[in-house]
Amino acid sequence: MTRRNLLAATATLAATLALATPALAQGRGEIVMGAWGGGTSATWRTGVGEPFTARTGMPVRINEWPDPEPQLRAQAANPQYNMAIATYFNAANLHRDGLLETFDAKDIPALATVPDAYVLKAPDGKVIGIPAYFQYYGIAVNTDLAKTSDFQSWNDLAAAKWKGKLSVTRPIYASTYDLVMFAKIAGGDEKNIAPGLPLMKALGANAVNVYNSMAQLNTLLTRGEVTAAPYYVTRVWGLKEQGAKNVDFVLPKEGGLMLPYLLIVPKNAKHRDAYMAFLNFQLEPQQQLKMLDLSGYLPFNSTAQLEKKDVDRIGMPLKDLLARLYQPDWEVVARTHKERIDLVEQLLSR
Amino acid sequence: MPWTAAGRTLVAAVLLFLPAPIVIVVMSSFTARGYISFPPGELSLRWYAEFLASPDWLMSLVVSLVLAALAAAFSTLIAFLGALVFTRKRFPGAAGFETLVLLPLIFPHAALGVVMLGMAGMFGWTGRFPGLLLAHVIMTVPYAWRPIVSSLRKLDLSTEEAAMSLGARPLYVFRRVTLPLLRPGLVTALLFTFIISFDEVTVSLFLVGPDVTTLPVRIFAHIQDSGSPVIAAISTVLVALTVLVVLLLDRLIGLELFVESEQRRRPA
Amino acid sequence: MRFGRLAWLLMLPLAAVLGLFLVSLGALVWSSFAGADGVPKLDLYARFFARRDYVDVLVRTLWVAGLTTLVSLAIGYPVAWAVARHKGRRDWLLVLIILPWLVSVVVRTYGWIVILGNRGLLNAFLGWLGVVDTPLKLMFNTTGIVIGLVHVFCPFMILAILAVFLHLERSLEEASMSLGAGPWQTFRKVIWPLSLPGVISGTMIVYLMATGAIVTPLLLGGLRDRMLGTQIYQEMFQVFDFPRAATMAVILTATALAVVLPLGMLERRVSRNLKGAS
Numbered sequence A: 001m002t003r004r005n006l007l008a009a010t011a012t013l014a015a016t017l018a019l020a021t022p023a024l025a026q027g028r029g030e031i032v033m034g035a036w037g038g039g040t041s042a043t044w045r046t047g048v049g050e051p052f053t054a055r056t057g058m059p060v061r062i063n064e065w066p067d068p069e070p071q072l073r074a075q076a077a078n079p080q081y082n083m084a085i086a087t088y089f090n091a092a093n094l095h096r097d098g099l100l101e102t103f104d105a106k107d108i109p110a111l112a113t114v115p116d117a118y119v120l121k122a123p124d125g126k127v128i129g130i131p132a133y134f135q136y137y138g139i140a141v142n143t144d145l146a147k148t149s150d151f152q153s154w155n156d157l158a159a160a161k162w163k164g165k166l167s168v169t170r171p172i173y174a175s176t177y178d179l180v181m182f183a184k185i186a187g188g189d190e191k192n193i194a195p196g197l198p199l200m201k202a203l204g205a206n207a208v209n210v211y212n213s214m215a216q217l218n219t220l221l222t223r224g225e226v227t228a229a230p231y232y233v234t235r236v237w238g239l240k241e242q243g244a245k246n247v248d249f250v251l252p253k254e255g256g257l258m259l260p261y262l263l264i265v266p267k268n269a270k271h272r273d274a275y276m277a278f279l280n281f282q283l284e285p286q287q288q289l290k291m292l293d294l295s296g297y298l299p300f301n302s303t304a305q306l307e308k309k310d311v312d313r314i315g316m317p318l319k320d321l322l323a324r325l326y327q328p329d330w331e332v333v334a335r336t337h338k339e340r341i342d343l344v345e346q347l348l349s350r
Numbered sequence B: 001m002p003w004t005a006a007g008r009t010l011v012a013a014v015l016l017f018l019p020a021p022i023v024i025v026v027m028s029s030f031t032a033r034g035y036i037s038f039p040p041g042e043l044s045l046r047w048y049a050e051f052l053a054s055p056d057w058l059m060s061l062v063v064s065l066v067l068a069a070l071a072a073a074f075s076t077l078i079a080f081l082g083a084l085v086f087t088r089k090r091f092p093g094a095a096g097f098e099t100l101v102l103l104p105l106i107f108p109h110a111a112l113g114v115v116m117l118g119m120a121g122m123f124g125w126t127g128r129f130p131g132l133l134l135a136h137v138i139m140t141v142p143y144a145w146r147p148i149v150s151s152l153r154k155l156d157l158s159t160e161e162a163a164m165s166l167g168a169r170p171l172y173v174f175r176r177v178t179l180p181l182l183r184p185g186l187v188t189a190l191l192f193t194f195i196i197s198f199d200e201v202t203v204s205l206f207l208v209g210p211d212v213t214t215l216p217v218r219i220f221a222h223i224q225d226s227g228s229p230v231i232a233a234i235s236t237v238l239v240a241l242t243v244l245v246v247l248l249l250d251r252l253i254g255l256e257l258f259v260e261s262e263q264r265r266r267p268a
Numbered sequence C: 001m002r003f004g005r006l007a008w009l010l011m012l013p014l015a016a017v018l019g020l021f022l023v024s025l026g027a028l029v030w031s032s033f034a035g036a037d038g039v040p041k042l043d044l045y046a047r048f049f050a051r052r053d054y055v056d057v058l059v060r061t062l063w064v065a066g067l068t069t070l071v072s073l074a075i076g077y078p079v080a081w082a083v084a085r086h087k088g089r090r091d092w093l094l095v096l097i098i099l100p101w102l103v104s105v106v107v108r109t110y111g112w113i114v115i116l117g118n119r120g121l122l123n124a125f126l127g128w129l130g131v132v133d134t135p136l137k138l139m140f141n142t143t144g145i146v147i148g149l150v151h152v153f154c155p156f157m158i159l160a161i162l163a164v165f166l167h168l169e170r171s172l173e174e175a176s177m178s179l180g181a182g183p184w185q186t187f188r189k190v191i192w193p194l195s196l197p198g199v200i201s202g203t204m205i206v207y208l209m210a211t212g213a214i215v216t217p218l219l220l221g222g223l224r225d226r227m228l229g230t231q232i233y234q235e236m237f238q239v240f241d242f243p244r245a246a247t248m249a250v251i252l253t254a255t256a257l258a259v260v261l262p263l264g265m266l267e268r269r270v271s272r273n274l275k276g277a278s
Helices: A002-026 A039-056 A068-074 A088-096 A109-113 A154-158 A171-185 A194-206 A214-223 A233-241 A272-281 A285-295 A308-314 A318-324 A330-335 A337-349 B005-017 B020-028 B046-052 B055-088 B094-101 B109-122 B129-154 B157-165 B170-199 B215-225 B230-253 C006-032 C043-050 C052-084 C091-102 C105-116 C121-129 C142-167 C170-178 C183-211 C215-220 C228-239 C242-277
Strands: A031-036 A060-065 A083-087 A130-142 A166-169 A207-211 A228-232 A247-250 A256-264
Touching: A031 A039, A031 A068, A031 A272, A031 B215, A039 A060, A039 A272, A039 A285, A039 B215, A060 A068, A060 B215, A068 A083, A068 A088, A083 A088, A088 A256, A088 A330, A109 A130, A109 A272, A130 A214, A130 A233, A130 A285, A154 A171, A154 A194, A154 A228, A166 A171, A166 A194, A171 A194, A171 A228, A171 A256, A171 A337, A171 C228, A194 A207, A194 A337, A207 A214, A214 A228, A214 A233, A214 B215, A214 C105, A228 A233, A233 A247, A308 A318, A330 A337, A337 C052, A337 C228, B005 C052, B005 C091, B020 B230, B020 C091, B020 C105, B046 B055, B046 B230, B055 B094, B055 B129, B055 B170, B055 B215, B055 B230, B055 C006, B094 B129, B094 C006, B094 C242, B109 B129, B109 C006, B109 C228, B109 C242, B129 B170, B129 C006, B129 C142, B129 C183, B157 B170, B170 B215, B170 C091, B170 C142, B215 B230, B215 C105, B230 C091, B230 C105, C006 C242, C043 C052, C043 C242, C052 C091, C052 C142, C052 C183, C052 C228, C052 C242, C091 C142, C105 C121, C105 C142, C105 C215, C142 C183, C142 C215, C170 C183, C183 C242, C215 C228, C228 C242
Parallel strands: A031 A060, A031 A083, A166 A207, A166 A228
Antiparallel strands: A083 A256, A130 A228, A130 A247, A130 A256
C-alpha cells in the first residue's frame, strides 16, 4: 500500500512538472476561480494560487461568491470561470444539467492518491470533479450553557430540555446533511431517509431559528443565544483559533458526516492546459497540507502526513476518524435534492 | 399638530432607534478577536487595516459607488424626462402606464434576478458591468419616478406661465424657474435610487462575474463562510465617509438637501 | 401642450427601458403557466395553494407587511413633522434618518442580535430596571421581523411625508388657529388632509417593499416565520426552480396590486381635490 502510494506520489510530481513546464515555457493561460468568501478564498489564494503562479508563471484570480451555482448557471453560455470549489451535491446537480467538464482519471495522475470511494464519477465512468479536501459534521456546543457530554449522541438533540435553545441549518443543507445522518443512525441511509424524519422534526421543534450563514451561527453560539447545533468542525476550530473560549465540537458516538469538496470546471472553460495543471497541483501533498494549516480542511491525498498538532486537534489518527465518518452517495443525494428540501421545509414549519 | 411631551418622546425614541444597531456594529469593528463580538473586548484596528489593504474589497467598494452613482443619474434622468411628459400631456391609459413604470417595484424583488439575467443575456452582458448597470437602472426607475411625479404635480403651472408672460423663453423658464422648484423631488429621487442600487444584493448575485463584483455581494459571500469583523469595519468606514461628505457639502456649498427654506419662498 | 413632437422623444428612454423589462418579465411569468405541449396550465398555481405551509407563508407575508406599514406610519409621521418644523439646520437630522441605509441590512442584523437577543442589551436593561423577570422574546419571531423591517423602511416613510410637509406653508397653520380652530382641529381639518399624498406615497412604497422582503425575515425570523420574498429567493438561488419561483412571484404581485392600485387611485383623487381647492 505504502509503496504504491509512494509510486503514485512520484508519478504525480513528475506528471505535474511535465504538465506545468510547457505552460511555463509559453506563459499563457490563467486560472479564474470562484470560491466561498472569507477563509475559503484566502486558503486557495495562499495555499495553492500563489505557489501555482510561482511554479508555472500563470496568474490565479480567485473571486468570492456566496454560492457556486448562480454564477456558473448564469454564465453557462459563455463561462468566465475555469475553476470552482464546490460541494459534491453542487457538482452532481451541475453535471446533471450538462454544465461541467468531465475528465478521464488517467489525465489527472494525482487522482491515484485519492481513495476511489471519494471520486465522484458520472455514469459513463468519467470523473466529474477533482477532490480537494474534506471536513466533517457534528455538533457544536456552547460550553457555558451545556457540556459536551450532553450531546454524545445525535439523538440528544431531541431532548426536551433544549427546547428553544438549538439552531438548525437551511433546508437546502438540512435535507442533504442532517437528514441523511439522522437516517443513517436510525437504520436508513441516503436512499431511505424516512427513519431520519422523527429526529429531524424533533430538532426543528427544539430550534429557535434557522441559521443562514456561518457568521450568524458563530455569533449566536458565542453569545449564548443558541446552546448547540449540528455544525461544521472547521468552523468550531476557527472560532477557537480566533479566541472563542466557550464553543466546543462533539463528534457523536454514532459517527459524523464526511463533507468532501471538489474542484469543478465549467463546460467549455478556457485555458485547458492551465486548469489541468491546477487540478493536479492542488492534490500535491505540500499544497494539501498548506490548506490544512490555513483552514483546517483535511487532505484527500492519502500520502499527505498530518502533523501531531492536527492529529491532536481531531483527537484521533486520520485513519480512525475516517472509519467513524459516513460518506453518502452524493449522486443519490443530489438527485432527490428538490423533493427532500420541500419535505424538510414542510416538516420544520409545522 | 398637538405637540405633547409624549410626541416629543416618541420622536426622540425613533431617532435613537434608527442608529442603534449601527452603533453596535461600529463598536464591534474595533475588536481584536477574529469574530464579531460585543462588547469588543480587546481593541484593535486590524480589521480596518485588512479592509484598506485589500484591493478586492476596495475594488468592490469603488464598483458599487460608481454603479450606484451612474444608476441614480440615469434612472433619475429617464424618469424625469418621462414624468415631464406624463404629468403635462394627457393620454389614454395614464393610470395603466404608471402601474407599468412601477412594475419593477411591484414585482417581488427576489424574482427580478432571473428577469434581469434574461435581459443581460440578450446583450451578452452577463457577468459584466453594463449588465449590472442596466439591471440597476431598471430596478431604480420606480423609486425615481414617484418623488419626481409628486414634485411635478405640486408645481404650480401658473408660476411658469407668469415667467413666460414676462418675456422669458421656455428653456430659460425651465432652467431658472421649473428646475429649482423641482429640486426636492429630484434630490429625493437621486438619493433613493443611489441607496437602492448601493445596497442591492439579490439581483446582483446573478449578474456579477470575476471581473466585476459589488460590495454587498462580497459582504454576503464573506459572511457565508466566515464571521470576521472586517464587514463591521467596512460598514463603519461607509458611515464615516457619508458623514464626512455631508459635512463637506455643508461647509463648502451650504447645501440644504431637501429644503426650500421658508425664508426664500416668502415674498419680499 | 408645449411639447408637440418633442414629447415622444422625451418618453423614449423610459419606454425603451420598460419595454426591455416587460419582455423579460413576460418570459418569466409565462414559465409559471407552463404545461405540457405548450398549453398554458394552472398546475403550478394549484400546487402552490395545495401546500398548507405555502398558504401560511402568503398570509403571514401580507399580515407582517401590513403591520410593518402601520407601525412605520405611526412613528414616521411625527418624526417627519418634527424634522419639518425643526428650527435650524435639518441636514444632520436627515443624516441620522438615512444612516441605516449606509449599512448593509445583513450587517445591521448583528447589531439586532446584540440588542434584541435573550442575552442582549435590551433584555439586560429591562431586567436591571426590574420591569421583566424572564427575557422578552424579541428575536426569531414576528416581533423581531417587524422591528427589523420597520427599521429598514421607516426612513422611506419619513422622507415621503417630509417632502409634503416641507411644501406646507407654516402660515396655513397660523391662519387656521387665528380663525379659532384648536390644535387638534387644525390637524384633523388642515394638516392631515394636506399631508395625505405623502402618507399614501409612503404607505405604498413601504408596503410593496415589505411584501418582497428577503433578508430581514431570513435573519430575524424563526422557523415558522417564513415570508414569501425569502421563499422566492430560495427557489431562485438554491433550487433554481424558476417556474415555481415565478408562480410565487405572480401570486405575490397580484396581492400587492390589490393593495397598491386602490391606493394609487386614492392618491390621484386626493391630489386632484387638493389642487382644485388651492
